[in-house]
Structures are given as structure tokens and as C-alpha cells.
Amino acid sequence: MPETPSFVPGPQYDGWLTGVDQIAYGGDYNPEQWPEDVWAEDVRLMNEAGVNLVSLGIFSWALLEPREGEFDFGWLDRVIGLLHAGGVRVLLATPTAASPAWLYAAHPDARVIDRNGTPMGPGGRGLMAPTAPAYREAALRITTALAERYGKHPAVVGWHVHNEYGAPVSLDYSVHAQRAFREWLRERYGSLDALNAAWGTAFWGQHYADWEHVQVPAATATSANPAQQLDFARFSDAALRACFVAERDAIREHSTAPVTTNFMATSCPSTDLFAWGREVDIVSNDHYLWAADPRGHVGLAMAADLTRSVAGGKPWLLLEHSTSAVNWQPRNVAKRPGEMARNSFSHLGRGADSIMFFQWRASRSGAEKFHSAMVPHAGTESRVWREVVDLGANLGRLTELRGSRVHADVALLWDYESFWAQDLEHRPSEGTSHRERIDTYYDRLWRDGHIVDLVRPGQDLSGYKLVVAPASYLLRADDAANLTAYVEAGGTLLVSYFSGIVDEHDAVHPAGYMAPLRDALGVWVEEFLPLRDGDSLTVRYGADAAGAGPGATDLTGTVWADDLVLAGAEPVGTYADGPKPGGAAITRHRHGAGTGWYVSTNLDVDALATVMADVYAEAGLAPSGIVEGLEVVRRTGGDAEYTVAINHTDDDAKLPLAAPATDLLTGDAVTGDADVPAGAVRVLRTTTR
Numbered sequence: 179m180p181e182t183p184s185f186v187p188g189p190q191y192d193g194w195l196t197g198v199d200q201i202a203y204g205g206d207y208n209p210e211q212w213p214e215d216v217w218a219e220d221v222r223l224m225n226e227a228g229v230n231l232v233s234l235g236i237f238s239w240a241l242l243e244p245r246e247g248e249f250d251f252g253w254l255d256r257v258i259g260l261l262h263a264g265g266v267r268v269l270l271a272t273p274t275a276a277s278p279a280w281l282y283a284a285h286p287d288a289r290v291i292d293r294n295g296t297p298m299g300p301g302g303r304g305l306m307a308p309t310a311p312a313y314r315e316a317a318l319r320i321t322t323a324l325a326e327r328y329g330k331h332p333a334v335v336g337w338h339v340h341n342e343y344g345a346p347v348s349l350d351y352s353v354h355a356q357r358a359f360r361e362w363l364r365e366r367y368g369s370l371d372a373l374n375a376a377w378g379t380a381f382w383g384q385h386y387a388d389w390e391h392v393q394v395p396a397a398t399a400t401s402a403n404p405a406q407q408l409d410f411a412r413f414s415d416a417a418l419r420a421c422f423v424a425e426r427d428a429i430r431e432h433s434t435a436p437v438t439t440n441f442m443a444t445s446c447p448s449t450d451l452f453a454w455g456r457e458v459d460i461v462s463n464d465h466y467l468w469a470a471d472p473r474g475h476v477g478l479a480m481a482a483d484l485t486r487s488v489a490g491g492k493p494w495l496l497l498e499h500s501t502s503a504v505n506w507q508p509r510n511v512a513k514r515p516g517e518m519a520r521n522s523f524s525h526l527g528r529g530a531d532s533i534m535f536f537q538w539r540a541s542r543s544g545a546e547k548f549h550s551a552m553v554p555h556a557g558t559e560s561r562v563w564r565e566v567v568d569l570g571a572n573l574g575r576l577t578e579l580r581g582s583r584v585h586a587d588v589a590l591l592w593d594y595e596s597f598w599a600q601d602l603e604h605r606p607s608e609g610t611s612h613r614e615r616i617d618t619y620y621d622r623l624w625r626d627g628h629i630v631d632l633v634r635p636g637q638d639l640s641g642y643k644l645v646v647a648p649a650s651y652l653l654r655a656d657d658a659a660n661l662t663a664y665v666e667a668g669g670t671l672l673v674s675y676f677s678g679i680v681d682e683h684d685a686v687h688p689a690g691y692m693a694p695l696r697d698a699l700g701v702w703v704e705e706f707l708p709l710r711d712g713d714s715l716t717v718r719y720g721a722d723a724a725g726a727g728p729g730a731t732d733l734t735g736t737v738w739a740d741d742l743v744l745a746g747a748e749p750v751g752t753y754a755d756g757p758k759p760g761g762a763a764i765t766r767h768r769h770g771a772g773t774g775w776y777v778s779t780n781l782d783v784d785a786l787a788t789v790m791a792d793v794y795a796e797a798g799l800a801p802s803g804i805v806e807g808l809e810v811v812r813r814t815g816g817d818a819e820y821t822v823a824i825n826h827t828d829d830d831a832k833l834p835l836a837a838p839a840t841d842l843l844t845g846d847a848v849t850g851d852a853d854v855p856a857g858a859v860r861v862l863r864t865t866t867r
Contacts, residue, residue, distance in 0.1 A: 187452060187637060188490015191436055191459035194531070194581075195335040198231055198267055201573045201580060202532030205552055206498065207232035209257050210241055211541055217257060220539065221264035223553060227563075228570025231267045232538065233338045233497060234258070235324075237303065239273035243320050246280055251327055262333035269438075269497075270334045272324060272425050274317040275341035276303050285312035291352040294397050302545075304347040305340070308417045309358040314424065321425045322432075329433030337437040338497070339425045342464060343418045348448035350414070351396045359394050362413045376683045377405040401603040404684045411598040415450050423457055438462040440497045443484040444477065447601075450594040451488045452634055461489035464498035464536070467521070469511035473621070475826050478521060479809065480620045482528035484592060484632040491583055491631075493531035496522075501535055501562050502550035510548070515561065516857040519569050520824050523859045526576070527811035527822030528629075529584045533573060572843050576861060582815030587799060588623055589642040590616065592632040596652035599684045600676075607708035609737040609780070610676050612649035619648040619674070622786045626794070627802025629811060639664040644797040650677040652684065658694030665698045666770030670797035673699060675738050675778045676706075699774040700747030700767030707739040707757040715739060715756030717763045717779060719788060731788055735763070735779030742778060750792070751777075764789060766796075805831050808854060814866070821862040825854045839864045 195202065204224070209217050224232070235242070235254060243249055261268055282289065282300040288310035289297040298304070306313040321339075328334045367373040370386050379385045384403055386392055395402040395410050426437045436459035441451050443463045455461050463485040467474035485494050501518050503510040513521075522533045540551035554562045600612045623630050623646070631642070635657035639645055645664060650673065658678060665671050678692040687693045691703035709715065713736070720730040732754065739753065742762045751764030767774045773796050777789060794800050804810055807827035813820045820842075823833050832851040839848045839862040854860050 187487060187633070188455055188492055189458050189461060190456070193436060194460070194493070195231070195267065195436065197335055200230060200577045201526070202231040202495065202534065203227075203570050203573050204229040204231040204266070204538070205233070205535035206236060206537040207234050208237065208537060208539075208541070210238055210253065211543070212539065214253070214256070217260055221260050221266065223558065224266050224538075225264055227552065227567050228574050229266060229552075231269065231335075231532065231534065232261065233269045233271055233534070234261075235273055236271040236338065236341050237273055237276040239276055239320055240278035242273060242324075243278065246284065246316070247319070249323055258328070258331060258333050262331075266333075267335045268333045269336045269338040270324065270328055271338040272317070272321045272340060272429075274320065274339075274421075274425065275305055277306050277313065277316070281306070281313070281316055285310070287353065288312045289352070290347050290350045291355075293349070293351055295351070298347070302346075303341075304345075305421070307350045307352045307354050308421045309350070309354040310352065311354070314421065317421065318424060318428050321428045325429045325432035329429070329435075334433070334435060336435050336460070337426075337429050337433065338462075339422055339429070339437060339439045342440055342442050342446065343422060343454075344415075344446040344449040345442055348414060348418070348446075349410070350417075351394050355414075355417070356394050358417060359410065359413050360389055360392055362416065363392060363409065364389065366409070377403055377409075378683070378685055379403070404599070404602045404604075407602055408595070408599050408684050411448065412595070415448060415453070415594075418449065419454060419457060422454070426457065436460050438495060440464045441485065441488070443488070444481040447594065447597055451484070452594070455488035455490070460495055461485060461492070462495040462497045465496065465525070466498075466500055466504055467513075469503070469507050469509055475520065475524060475809070476621050476624050477617070478524055479528060479624055480617070480630075480632070482525050482530065483586075483630050486529035486584060487592075487631045487633055489529070491529075493581060494529055495532040495534070496525045496530040497532070497534050498536040499525070499534075500550050501552055501554070501566060503548070504550070505546050505548040512550075514857075515565070518562075518565050519572070519859055520826060520857070522569055523822055523824055523861070524809060524811070526579070527584075527809075527813065527824070529813070531580050533569070575842055578818070578842075578863075579813060579815070579820050579861075582813040582818075582820060584629060584811065584813050586629040586631040587643045588628045588630045589633045589639060589645045590620060590623070590630050591635050591645065591647045591650055592616070593635055593650060593652065595682065596650055599680065600649065600651040602684070606676075606706045607737060609708070609711070612651065615648040615674050615780070618783050618786065619646050621783045622790055624809075625783070625806055626787075626790065627804055627810060628799065636660050639669060640667065642669065643799055644670045644672065644793065647671065647673045647677055649674065651679050652682065653678045653680075653694055654682050655694055658698075661695065662698040662769070665772035665774050668771035670773050670775070670793060671698060672775040672777070672793050675740060675780070695774070696745055698767070698769055699765065699776045700745050700769065701742050701762070701765045701776055702745060703740045704743050705741040707741055709737055709739065709756070715779065716754040717751045717781075718754045719751035719764060733781055733785040733788060735781055735785075737780035738778070739763070740778035747774075747776070751789075804833065807831075808833065817865055817867045819864050819866050821864070823852065823854045823860045823862065825856055825858050828856050830855050833860075835862070835864070837864045
């Protein structure tokens, strides 16, 4: 399971879903929840809505294998036959995310154990202990049986392995995990001396002299060794991925159709999707708005950008989102009229070649009976159904977008190992949330109209005009060298506070805080100066930042400050007050042909606008100038550019066009400014040659 980090993004598979010649449209189909006489009606309604693809069998293990080794495929044969006759293609799932009761009863040792030693029983969803031999054997048995039976079925155009790995189960502390963790560590480090050095076990007398004494980081009297916890996060991710790879390989023995699994980009931090993306044939994602966030469409855009980035820029599958409200949040707000279409077109504009939902027909029973669906409890006389049909018709008009690509000039660093490390205990301030900084910087870029790739710090960055590092607490020396080389070659790098602090073992870099970025940024940190909860400070920013005068702007910072030592950088913002009055707060440094910027305090999205205007100018970029709330994304393919314009506001907006265009949803010719009514979407094609 240990692996050498590799930063080649995206799957190696270059195909798509055979027979799905339009934008894929549909959702999870769970016919086992309904009497068989409903199935034919389902297929008729799918045809009415323009559905051409469904995920099938995700939670059906107990029905397909009602007793160990005894299979019942008759009902699934009939469902697939009906779908095939109706022209609906199938992503056939392996049902291993919902283990049957007989498996729990026969193998209680295969239950997941939480950090406090509590076993997780049946009755919910989520896999059993991923390293338990009984679970792995049973999962491969049902997967192999499905692949043997349906591997060459003409309706089955792809495979949907498991469901949302890492949610709800990511960490397991069972005896099986204990045994597998030790083996993983042996392979990773080779010797106990190397393990002790990596984990810094001299601290608190934790030195290990016997492999059998090495434990999973279960509950302790105080905080567990952070390097141990970081390695356990790596191991746990690898253990889940090994389950996927085993099922994938079993399928490939009997089928040539592509294999995927549904990620939860930005919502499941326990899985390193860059590593997972290299294992799937086609990258897939699920996304759900957080109802409490009135700007949830920005988070949606970031999830879509991350999914496209994991796919290496290739088209990807949106396998789940919701037609309206979900059921599992504290307050499950229904989507407003038109919001489902806006969400769908944002995913489409950012690279998705499928728009699918959970689920087809709303469940009458169970934990998700209040979750919206394509066919809601209100039936086909409902607003949601009418919007589902309208969306299907509109997607049917956009077939030519399939396979087109999205180009980004800006990269934002997204590093799972750094996130795992930063989120551990005993950091200088509980206000240093990696996700808060990423969300804030991404929101600024979104408001300014920039398309963003989310990338690992070791990837090739040469194609980007600007690289933003909002939260790079853990930064390997070779990754820091990659960022430095990017600046030397002419790139513009912007780094936020609490970055470049530790190495891959969560040990402070030998030369101190931010040492690996000293050449790129021309500055280093002598001491952290975090603020008390609720306190703020003032940064005087601008050409005359060293003192009051024309051109200076006061910006408010919170959470954090640094005692900075300049090593070639110039201060473009200084602390007017706070723990270091007069000290450098924001710096700029010429290094080689490029520039490194450092922001040492927490600026909100509005304050960032002032700084980013100068950073953009340095990078050869500029804010789009389009009215805020009008989301504009572009895909390019062949001799055409496709502009997807989504108006998230309650006011009509205008989109300036550089060339005449055709509205693919209406067929209308558009010149000059394109009108985008409040809450509406337009998809415009322009010829590029």
C-alpha cells in the first residue's frame, strides 16, 4: 500500500461510455424499493425526461446475495432488460457499501471499530473494516459474480464500484487495521530505526523497539503522536483505495467497460483524490449544496474545478446532486425555481459531461425518505418534475459540448497530506483552518471571474500565470523547490500564512518556519503572533504603506500575524497596530523572472480584492469586470468556444461578447451584449476560426 508520491494527474483511460452519445443524464435508480409493476412506468418517465443513463444496484447486496454464496439475479435481469429496451444505459454498481446482515452476523470481527473502541454494527450504510479478510473476500465474490453475468451485456456501459469511499467510514481501528498498519509501516520505512526517526519518538519517550508494540493511534490520555496520526491517515486512505482496486481488477477480468467510483470532492477530506484519480478510468463526483451557505454555488464551482483537476482536464461524470433539498443537514432548504438548472450548468461548464442525481424516484421509507428526487413524492404534477423534464430537453441540445475542455490561468494548491497534518491537535491557533483560507481565496478568484485548477504543489505549474497557496502548512522540500522554480521561470506565486512550516513527517523544517520558500518569497518567519479570539489588526497597504499618505489603504486582518524577517523582499503592507506595529505584513519579492508574494494575516474576501488587484497585474491577469454573481465559464473544442453564463442574482445582467454567437438552448443569434435574465442560464457558441 505505501506509494511514492506521483504528481501526474488524471486517469490514463481515454475512452467514454459506449452508446452514451449525448450529455449523460439520469441518476441513481433503486427499483428494489418499489413493486415490479412500477418499473415499466419508471422507464416510460425516463424517456419523457430525456434520461439516458442510470446507476443501478448500489445498495442491493442483500437482495443479490440473500445468503452467503447464494445469488438471485432474476430481478436485476428484468430491470436491466427493461432499461435496455427503453434505450437507457446502465452504470452497474458493486453493492459493497451496504454489507448484508448475514455478513455482520457471520463475521463480527469485520466490523469497523472507532477510535474509542466501539464497534459499528449493521443497519446503516458504509463498508465494513476495509482490511478485514472476510469483508474483502465477500466483496470480491459479489463483484466477480456481477462481472461474470453482466460484463458483456449491451446495456452495461460502465461500472460504478462501491459508493463514496471515505463517507461515512474513513478510519478503522480494528485488529485487522492494526495488523495491516504495521505491515504498511514496515514497507514504508523498512526498519524501526527509520520509523522512530520519522515519528520523532524521542519526544515523550515513545521509542519503539518491537514492531508488535506499534499501535494504531486510538484514544490516548493526551494527544497522540502527530506523525503517527498523519501516517495513519495515509494508510487508511491507501486501505480504502486497495478495496477499490481489487474490485476494479475483478471486473476487468470479465468486462472492457470503464470503471469508476463516485468521489466527494471538497466534502470528504480523508481520501486523496489525486491518488484515486489515477486508478479510475473516468473520474466521477457527487456534490451537494450546504443549505446554510447562501453562496453555496461558489463551493459547487470549487468542487467541480477540483474534480476536473483530478481528471487531468478530461471530461468527468457528475453522478449525484440533488433536485431540491437533501435530508441530512440541520436545516434542509429547498432549491428555488431554476436553481437545479443553475447548479447543473455550473458543473457542465466546468467540465462535466454528465448531469445525474440522487435519486430517480423518492424513497417512501428509510433515512433518506425526505431527500429530493427526479420523481418527487408529489409526482409528475410538481414543479421539480417539470424542471427535470426541461433540464433533460436542454441537455439534449448541447451534445456538441461533449469532449470539449476547460482552460485555467490560475492554480490553487490543494494538498491532502498538508490538510491532514494541519487539522491535528496543538496548533498555534484553532483559527488556522486550512479550509477557511482556501474557501476565501477561491471565492475571491470566483468573484473576479477566474477559472481555477486545484493542483498538488509538485505538479507542473508552467502553464499557469498565477499560483495561489492559501494553506500549505506541510510542504515537502521537493515541492517547495518546484514552487521556487516556477517563480524563477517567470511565474507569480502568492502564499498565505502558516505555510511551509513542516516536512512530510510533520517535523518543523530544520532551518525554521517557511524556510523552504525563503528564496521564492525573500522572507522568513521568526515567530508566530496569533491573535486572541475576536481581536483584529490593521494593515496599511499600498505604495505609501510605510506611512500615511496618498495611495495607502487600511485593511483589517484577523486570527494571525507573523514576526517577519526580510531576506530580499520589499514590504508592500505593514502592521499599523497589533502585536508587531511597524512590522512587515504583506511582502513582494522578485526572484529570477518571477515574483513571490506573502500575506501574513487573515484578510477576508473583500480585503483580498485590494491585494489581488496588484497580484493580478503582476501576473498579466485582471478581474473580468462582469457583474458579480454572473458566473461565466468556457469550454473549448474543435473550432468552437462554448460560454456558459449563469445568473445567480435576482437582477437581469448583460454579458459582453467579443464575437457573434449562437444560443444553443434557443437557436437565437446573439451579437453585442448577451442578455442573461435573473436566475437564468445561457449557453453560447462562438467560432474560433
